[in-house]
Amino acid sequence: MIGLVGTDVGAIEAFDSWRDRLxxxxxxxxxxxxxxxxxxxxGHRRLSILDLSEAGHQPMVCASGRYTIVFNGEVYNFVELRRELEARGHVFNGSGDTEVVLAAFVQWGEACLSRFNGMFAFAVFDRGDASSPATLFLARDRAGKKPLYIARQGGALAFASELKAIPDRLRGGFSPDALNHYLALGYVPGSLCILEGVEKLPPAHAARYRLDNGAFETWRWWKLPRLEADEKVPVEQLVDEAEALLHDAVRLRLRSDVPVGVLLSGGLDSSLVVASAAHASSSPIKTFTIGFPGSRLDETGYAEIVARHFGTDHHVLPLPEPSLAVLDELAPMIDEPIADSSLLPAYLVSKLTVGHVKVALGGDGGDELFGGYGDYTTAMADAARFGWMPPVAFRLGARLAGSLAPGVRGRNRLSALRGGPFQSLVWGTPYFDATARRRLLSDDMLDALGDRLMAPELFRLGLFQTGQDPVDAMTRTHFGSILPDDFLVKVDRASMAVSLELRCPLLDMRLIEFCFGRVASRWKVQGREGRRLQKMLGERLLPRKLDIERKQGFSIPLNEWLRGADAQRTRHLASGLPRWFKPCEVEALRAGHANGRANGGRLFALMMLDLACRNLGQTRN
Structure with a gap:
């Protein structure tokens, strides 16, 4: 979706060309x-999933003509909302969810957001009346599954689902603050955007723009509940509730007027989604597993156990020998950079799956909700092992580690312990920590940042400090940063690049609020065991033969590839990056990697930034 407000006629005449960039x-x-x-x-580009008729066409205008909507995503509980709205006198022409979202806005105004269970970004133009001015209302879903970029300049405002669709005249040069965050985190978080003059509407936020005076305001319309677990509740009751919520989340996400499948890796998250889909469906569910023959990444055996147990219509999609060559195919889609190299296999998975179905369910969100990341158990183990050490010892060790060159074995591990074991996810990064950024960035860039150099780490520290205990703090940090700004961006870009809709049942709003508000941390992580509650659910729903203890990431061997045939891809990095980088330090990273240091992730981050520079017209100057 895309929109321009308060702009000149010339820009409007060119509007369709910007729309079609999507x-x-x-x-x-x-x-x-x-x-x-x-x-x-x-403007709107439509991926037809619900109500394939002309009645689902967008932009959509309400019966009175006062409100017009453009909507991206799905509101899964639209059937229930439609019944409620019909009881209040609303009449519907079609059978899709966009018409329901528009009617909900007409009925409840901006308060309609709390009623939506889904993934969405949308805009509603209200032409106003004698007593109220014309306004544009924008909103984004709780977890941040659908993106929304906004640019404002003078009396003009533009918004779009991707940065590439924002008109050039409203976009500035690279933002020093956003670039600093990207180098530290591997993504650009929150409201920041890699280009000045543009911002992102953060997850669970809304905005309002008044056409009469140009006033613009944003606010948070939802936040994670405070953890208030009742320790007297038996864990069996919690498992019962988790099971019921998961079943209903999957049931809602099977609603579609086109074929739906489930991406099945054989891991705990995707296997539970398949179990719930089989529970909800009267016919065999289509499941898809990507095969990596002969590779340690191959999970077809685990997926086959689950598929056979639930009698799914199972498809194994063989993946060609992966390499960085796929980046050439994906390159035109890169605007705001993301350094997560699992974007590449995610794109290949989406490309293979869309040949069979138009909608797929995935297992994203389980790690954040149930305590599944290895960071959590590592932090618990480190706290038990090093808890006797005073804080000053951790800070000293981190400072000594920072004196080592990036890529030296053990450097990241020690640097991450600056704030103690539980804050490792705050201070640790596989990309460029503060010391590495000081080396890499030019003096004028460092002067421009000043005290804000540490902003990325302080951003995550702020999220960490909202937790009630270490486990709660770590899961909230991931939910508030790496999930919406890395993992969900990766999922959206990889799937939308091939016009596949990916739905995430584990990020149902009711499951999110249940896990963060009512599940005690000890039922997520205790000692060296993570996902405790989720594993109990798995023991109840999944075949006994399945190894629910295993954790397989979706990674690629960057270090090896960038020392082999793909090494030439980094040869001209120093000349392609913005002027804020020291070319000698970029070359030092390349040389260090060739000599055995682990700089693959850092070099890939710079490669993606270089792609963004070219696609956004930001050449070195």
Whole structure:
């Protein structure tokens, strides 16, 4: 979706070309709507999933003509909301969810957001009346599954689902603060955008723009509940509740007017989604597993156990020998950079799956909700092992580690312990920590940042400090940063690049609030065991033969590839990056990697930044 408000006629005439930069997100239909006042134009590219008829066309105008909506995503409880709205007198022409979202806004105004269970970003233009001014309302879902970029300049405002669709004249040069965060985290978080003049609407936020005076405000409309676990509740009751919530989350996400499948890795998250899908469906569920023959990444055997147990219509999709060559195919899609190299296999998985179904369910979100990351058990073990050490010892060790060159074995591990074991996910990074950024960035960039150099670490520290205990703090940190700004961005880009809709049942709003508000931390992580509650659920629902203890990441061997045939891809990095980098330090990273240091992730981060520079017209100057 895309929109321009308060802009000039010339820009409006070129609008469709900007809209069609999002063709991959919606190849089935396109629409443009212009207001009678001539100051608003809204556009949409449609991926038809619900109500394939003309009744689902967007932009969509309500019966009175006052409100017009463009909507990206799905509201899964639209059937229940439709019944409630019909009881209040609303009449519907089609059978899709966009019409329900628009009617909900007409009925409840901005308060409608709390009623939506889904993934969404949308905009509603209200032409106003004699007593209220014309406004544009924008909103984004709780977890941040669907993106929304906003640019403002003078009296003009533009918004779009991707940065590439924001008109050039509203985009500035690279933002020093966003670049600093990208180098530290591997993604650009929160409201920051890699280009000045553009911002992202953060997850669970809404915004309002008044056309009469240009006033613009944003606010958070939802936040994670405070952990208030009742220790007297038997764990069996918690498992019962988790099972019921998961079953209903999956049931809602099977609603579709096109074929739906489940991405099945054979891991705990995806296997539980398959179990719930089989529970909800009267016919065999389509499941898809990616095969890596002869590779340690191959999970087809585990997936086969689950598929056979639930009688699914199972498909093994053989993946060609992976390499960085796939980056050439994905390159045109890169605008705001993301350093997560698992974007590449995620894209290949989406590309293979979309040949069979148009909608797929995945297992994203389970680690954050149930305590599944290895960081958590490592931190617990380190706390038990090093808990006797005073804080000053951790800070001293981190300082000594920082004096080592990036890529030296053990450097990241020691640097991450700056704030103690539980804050390792705050201070640790596989990319560029503060010491490495001081080496890499030019003096004028460091002067421009000043005290803000540490902003990425302080951003995560702020999230960490919202927790009630170490486990709660670690899961909230991941939910508030790496999930919405890395993992969900990766999922959205990889799937939308091939016009596949990916749904995440584990990020159902009720499951999120249950896990963060009512599940005690000891039922997530205790000692060296993570996912305790989720494993109990797995023991109840999954075949006994399945190894639910295993944890397989979706990674690629970057270090090896960038020392082999793909090493030439980094040869001209120093000349392609913005002027804020010291070319000698970029070359030192390359040389260190060639000599055995582990700089693959750092070099890939710079490669993705280089791609973004070229695609966004940000050449070195």
């Amino acid at each position: 063709h991959h997100r919606g190849p089935d239909d396109a629409g443009t709507w212009r207001s009678t006042c001539g100051r608003v134009v809204l």
